[in-house]
Amino acid sequence: MAIAALLFSANTQAFLPTPLLVTEGALSSELSDSTSPSDAEDAVRIETSTLSNTGNNTQNNTASGSDMATEQLLATWRRQAKTDNLAQHTIWRRLLYFYDDQSSILSKKKTESLVDDPRFFLSDNGQQDSAAELDATLVALAKEFTSQTTGNNQANIHIKTQANNNSVLCRFPARVAWLKEKLAIDDASLTNECPELDDWMATLAPEQLSIVFAEEYLDNPLSAFGHTLLRIDSKSSVADPNQISQAYALNYTVDGDPNDSFPIYATKSMIGSYDSAIEIDPYPQKLAKYLQDDERDTWTYQLNLTSSEVQQVMRHVWETKALKMPYYFTTDNCASEILRLIDVIRPQQNLLKQLAYVVVPSDVIQLLNSQNLLANATYTPADNTLRQAQLNDAKQQRAQLGYHNSAKQTLNEIKSAQINPVSSLSDDGQWLRKRQIEVSDNNPIDRHPLQLGVIAIGQRGDNDYIDIGFRAGFHDTLDHASGYSQFFNLEGVAATLRLYDTDDDKPNQPDSVVLQNATLIRGRSFNPINAGNKGKTWGASIEATRVNDGSQEGGRDHLVGSVGYETGWSWAFGTPSSGTGQMSPQLCYTFLAGTAQAGRAINKGFRVGAGVNAGCRYQINNQLRAQAELQLPYWYHGSSDESNVRGHYWQPISSLGLQYDIDKKQALRINASYDWQERVDANEDIQLSYRRYF
Template identity: 70%
Template sequence: MTTGELADTATPALTNNLTVKRSISSVNTDNTESNQNTRDTQTVVNAQNIKNTRNVQNAQGNANTANTQSAQATNAEQLLSTWREHVKTDNLSQHTTWRRLLYFIDDEKSIFSKGKTKSLVADSSFFLSATGQQDSGAELDAMLVALSEQLTRAGNGNKAISNKGSAQANNNSALCRFPARVQWLTDTLNIDDARLQLACPELDDWMATLAPEQLSVMFAQEYLDNPISAFGHTLLRIDSQASAADFNQIHHAYALNDTVDGDTADSFVVFAIKAMSGGYNNSIEIDPYPKKLADYLKDDERDTWTYQLDLTPTEVRQIMAHVWETKDLEIPYYFATDNCASEILRLIDVVRPEKHLLSQLPYVVIPSDVVNLLDKEKMLVSTRYTPSDSTVRQAQLNTARQAAKLGYQGLDKETENKIKSAASNPASSMSEDKQVLQAPMIAVSNNNPLDRHPLQRGQMGIGHRGDNSYIDVGLRAGFHDILDRPAGFKQFFNLEGVDATLRFYDTDDDKDNKQPSSVVLQNFTLIRGRSFNPVNTAQKGQTWGANIEATRINDGSQQEGTDHLVGSTTLEYGKSWAFGTPRTGPSGLVTGEMPPQLCYTLATGTVQAGRGINKGYRVGAGVNAGCLYQINNQLRAQAELQLPYWYHGSSDEPDVRGHYWQPITTLGLQYDIDKKQALRLNASYDWQDRVDANEDIKLAYMRYF
């Protein structure tokens, strides 16, 4: 076979082999495509099955969720029904604590009480119910509904804050707005508060900043140079764990101060009238404690007393939760009734309802009354005295004068003035940065308000005026005059208000008609006060006085002029000096008190008007000079010369004077029997020879209550 034949023979075979391979390849390709199609089909089927399964699962999940939500809603409704039954059975809508949380004042203090049918809060945002201000039951039910709704939301897992909007929604929720109400309800109804946990960013931040652990009442002594503070002031010291553990670490504490939100542009008279009559709202101020304390110790130079309250940390936090609820409310402020002092008792009453502290006060509320009431109710744990800057400087001055007197060292005028001056002597109870209290080595002053006499005073006396004998009966609403027992008050403090005296004369029908009527109003004082800041002490300020009263005076313009009742207004301004040896404490340390004896000279101006006196009025100017002598702890004496020159206006009558001098000398002496009783001797002599009765002497028994 030739090569060509071989080639021809091989070609058909190769061709057939290629054909077979192509066929196999084709079959394989078809099989692959078929398999791929099968796999694609299976994938689609599987995907559809998964989708169907998921749909079924989602449907089942939705059904389960719906069932769960329905069950939770049913459970919440059942709880709500149970709560309502509990509320009805125990009459919780009228519970004292619940009504106090809503500002219903049920404690009747006097016939002038505002009553108990309506909350004092008029702001609708303070209530969840449209009728909450009038109906404490409706408000309680609205709170229960809010709690049940929160339980339903909590069961759905809607507790977390996911964005700013939901955070704000939480802040506006009932649980975040009224934490004290929620806490009381959960405690009273045994609600599982773990299911009511809700993040409240604003409330949580506020509580974290204050970190309230302990509360104390801080009393700042009376301060006549600011009439708004004339009766003293109280505020709450809020202690964290750090400041509770160390009283001096005041930078870890805050001050809660309830004060009048007055308009500083108003005149003093307008301001006083509005503050007394509720024309201003109250203002709750929460400031760092060092800042507030510096206002009293440094700016006003007033000693302070701090009394820790017997409250548990849980009660403290509940009080602060209630403060959160009420701190932005607009509630009328009444200087004499609803003020800084009454607000402290109202807050304590929320956690100690059985005490009924607010109802134990008289209608007119004085800050030191609150401290004394808390002491009587065994609510005070400890007492701390913090002297003002002027008291610390006075202690240094007393020490320097004592050393000079004993010959240990000299004391020239320049050195003395440097000690007295706040500008040159930075001595203080506070550190230089005002963040920490220091412990000045001085004895405690005799001005603890727990030691004071009761503020109301009644008196009954017998006396003689001219040719007539009489019996005096008097009543003073408050506060303290310079002859009263001095313990518990600022040194030389002198402020009285609403003091009336009736005089019953022993008349004789056989005598001439110049004898007085059988019963006369001898005096009615609206306000009388003197502020003594001796120039030779470390006490800053001026010496001045003022009084507004109706009083009986001798008209010296007419021959044998009789006494007449006139309205009288007097202003005084001058200087005073302190003398003697300052008191030393039991420990031997010198006190920061001024020397005990006082002398003063005051320029005076007086306007009087009344029926019976010449021309119906008189205007006077002159000088009052006097001294107070502290004989011992129980006996004090005061002598004064009044030297006024009176002008009635010109007169054509020969026996009537239009102007004249009318010197009067007075003497007062008081002996304290005890804290609530005293004997007082008053004597005066009118040196004007044209009046019908020159001398007046009276011995009276004084009872403080």
Template identity: 70%
Template sequence: MSINLKSLSVDCVLTTASQRARLPLAIVGLLLTAQAQAFLPTPQSVVTTGELAPTSQPAVAKSNAAITTAISDANNDSANTDNNNDTTLLQNTEAEQLLTTWRQQVQQNNLAQQTTWRRLLYFVDDKKSLFGKGKTKSLVDNKDFFLSTKGQQDSGAELDAMLVALAQELTTLAANNSSKAQTNNNSVLCRFPARVQWLTDALNIDDSLLQADCPELDNWMATLAPEQLSVMFAQEYLDNPLSAFAHTLLRIDSPTSAADPSQIHHAYALNDTVDGNPDDPFVIYAIKSMTGLYNNKIEIDPYPKKLAKYLQDDERDTWTYQLALTPAEVRQIMSHVWETKNLALPYYFTTDNCASEILRLIDVVRPQKHLLSQLPYAVIPSDVIQLLSDENLLANNNYTPADSTIRQAQLNKAKQSRQQLGYQQTTKEALNNIKSADINPASSMSADGQSLLTRPISVADNNPLDRHPLQLGHIGVGHRGDNSYIDLGLRAGYHDSLDRPAGLPQFFNLEGLATTLRLYDTDEGKSNSKPKSVVLQNFTLIRGRSFNPVNTAKKGKTWGVSVEATRINDGSQQEGTDHLVGSMTYETGKSWAFGAPRTGSSGSVTGEMPPQLCYTFVTGAAQAGRGINKGFRVGAGMNAGCRYQINNQLRVQAELQLPYWYHGDSNQPDVRGYYWQPITTLGLQYDIDKKQALRLNASYDWQDRVDANDDIQLSYRRYF
């Protein structure tokens, strides 16, 4: 419905001064009588289902006619006293149709169940969430977020309460006879600007009637000056387990920083994060973050402050993707942020996190996209970037190298010159000075932290848009000892050292929720032959390794951890068979990168490390299972290996494991309580394309007390 008072400006010129003075009173009377309708019981028909129907033009015309009639009556009754005129206006039956007409539009267009309205209230009709899917009420459990006492359960009741409050405040604005009247910061115009804007569009209300003075909201908006939004992606970072899957936040650009992205001091960062207790032990912190026992927290900080954390403290490259949103959509998103920024909602590390919040905000202004419902239950930041690209919501991107990446580029250039001009040209001390963050404070940010600098460095091959899909299924055929088998495997994520490396940090290695089932053929000639049945070969909860080569500009450590159930060969007993055990392993060591670093397309230097990697670990492990000697074993030893990047499609990795296992003392002469169990492994992968690969795995167990020493397998891997 359009309440178009702008068209009255011509009529006002033709009236007398006395008539002009009576015009605000006419509007006041109109809205006051409509206000009386607001206290009627909410019609049950307001709560409807279905899609948004076309706006009812006759209803709009009728409402506009009511306003015109009221104003005409006011002008014609200029000889009456003010009190008599007020009484006449309050009894005007046409004016009483205002709120009734709004309610009719809500019913006819099913606005109470319209997708955007329900998203503004945190109803989760189409969200794939283990904890939110199927709920029929809002996720917000805060009475201050609703005007109706039934608002959390009933979006129709909350919509009607908004109409009542809006009619009351329009009355106040009209009574002040001002284009921008003073209002209370607790008014609906100030508390819920996104809801009001949506109602304004849905009901065709004239924007000029809603120009309220909201000091807190106006100051907040003036400070942020939102003109453009971008998604900032900070790459995966294993040295902080809570950042292992990368991180995303929104960059809020003002007109100045939108015109010149290097002027970051004119931008702000909107970050959705966990409001956890830093004093909690890490295990407790992680459990609470994953199960919703912590709340989320919306942080809005100067953008340079957040960017410095990733580039300088964590040494993580970032990618910034401008969102293809209109300025009006940007303002509506920020209005919704204003409404929700202080809500205490449960934080779920895998489902309701920094990445899902970005999709939820975009869904408010692009309801037809249904972005959240397109992702699986686990929401991964790089998946969000890929989805936004697939939906044509990314306008452009910008790469910002971390401080260590810039130092690595300088190191690569120095080594290149050293090889070309002779060793005496660059000393070892000079190379170490380049690697040192204290001596060489190279950065993408200016010294005052207020702007971005242009560095002569090629873009790294870690754009998340280039990575393979994170889920994996494989089928393999193999031979172990005298038995043939078929392997069937599934991995929820993420990436191991032989997977296609594009789109991820170098040498990244993190796997989670992976399982492999094995179907053995029967060897009738062996007494301990495997039956034709499926056995669980492996279930990995988490397995990862962080490589920070000591001869590069990276400053972190090299370490690894795994928690899994796996089949192992028990070497304590004569002709021991394999058994399923629970296993926990921790590794710490050093790694080295070697070879010629990749160059850019124009031959310019990159900040990537050399492509080849060698490493050595000191390891400790504990395993338990009913089938092994005494039900447990603990071990310590060393692992050493190398990974070689043959070309962009082919990689090979070899490793030697030297664990020394202890089961406890045994009185049986043929059972050993402790022993070495060397194992060599070899893996080779060829990438067919971004989503397909072939892998060859081979291993040999050098322990003489196992029923099968060798295992070789060829598998087809499909990423999805």
């Protein structure tokens, strides 16, 4: 029988495909269309039994029999893969970073993997062809299978031990796990010891995944849009979520150059000049950064994933954690990566496809919630929030007992992070203390949608107009406040077109259609000096806007580019929510402001201004808010030889805003302003707008 087997394998070797040769299109050229999935599964079971028996033959028979068994097994897998079209399966292509249903201006063609690193592929053509990569993987698996079932001698064991960490089972465990399921391969018949992978999984011990949202932090512009990361829980931290010493944080971030200046750093992050990085750190260390260093509240939501899905996510993280891929701050960021990981295991939900081009962490939270993927929300207050709760209690007691110096000293001591180092973390930072305050109204699930459309009717001077506007994000101080940190004010990528109903018989009429405003970024960070926050109060803007420079009598308004910066002070007043770490809902502020504007139509083509901006915001009730502001800029154009043209002047402007929320997605707003400069062609402007958030 041994001689017959040897002769059979020798005679037929010439007619069999080369065992280890992988060619593009092998799946389509070598698989039979007539083979049914059930036949393929039966063949796998038969060949598995045959392979086990083969290992009992002589060493020479084993070598030739192994080659033949490899080819038989590979042919069977290829037939089944073709029948099920596994090469084009959504999960397989997503495991390889092919995204057929996602469009991106900055990404590659849909027919090409986003990964450039050749180490991520077994096939030389794997980046362009998912079928070639599948075939190469099947070849490698067939080799692993037959070597394990026939290689029982000491030499083979030694060779296998040396190459363990580089085997396909160790390098790409997520791909292998998926193929095992699809090809009905028994786990026991295709296993390997992977010391590096096994140690990594044993350290993390993943049992449950949660998404953590750290609220927006305007004092660090790169954190101004919030941040998300994954919390990896072990059995210990699942049993007691406060035992965070047994949890890890998976953070997808930018691998930037810390020596770059902020403008360069921000620009490179936007355009993909930096690589991304996957950081896996002890969770207490990461949480302390948000709660104590940045003083940002966090919300943690358990992801509704099964145990097998959690394991598959972590296997895929292992495959991709060393990849160097371009990081795009607005499109491929911390939030999009979490959706990508979930899309790998839940392809039918197409989470990434449901988001707008710009991916914002709070939108990701809302999307996951709408897809029923979130559970067990947990609020963790930052250090300043806890101090604010103490301040609120002390102020209420002070109001009851009356003012005295010792009470004032107590308030100052409570506000001091050095004197009063209160925290949600234990002294050793390894576990969470039980929360002692009520939940703040900053759950991102509750916030209004990010985008905003506006239509308004108004009157400027003697001219009626209609405004049509759009804002990509985020929020201003009159918008509905639920879901945001208090007094949050950050707007970006906004534009307004104004359509005038002009009278041609009157002089100095405006154009029928004008660009009223185009904002790149505009925001203010309010940290009241009488509150628990430690940051400064400041503001900044980059925009194009229409102005009347006031240097000439009866001049028309003109579009100019404008850059401004403010720094100052703010104060919270009123009665705060009892038992919470929220500040009082009312706010007053004073800024020292500087602005530079340039435009061909204004006097000298430029003007620079400095002055004071002061105002107050008042929350009448949960649906109605008002804000009043007075701007006192002094403008300078430069000296002029013309007697009727002024080179410098004051131009005070007062404004009032009032917003009523119909619901979370709709609101009405009244805006009114008066320009106190006597030389402008129209002093007053009043409008009523309908605002739709979407």
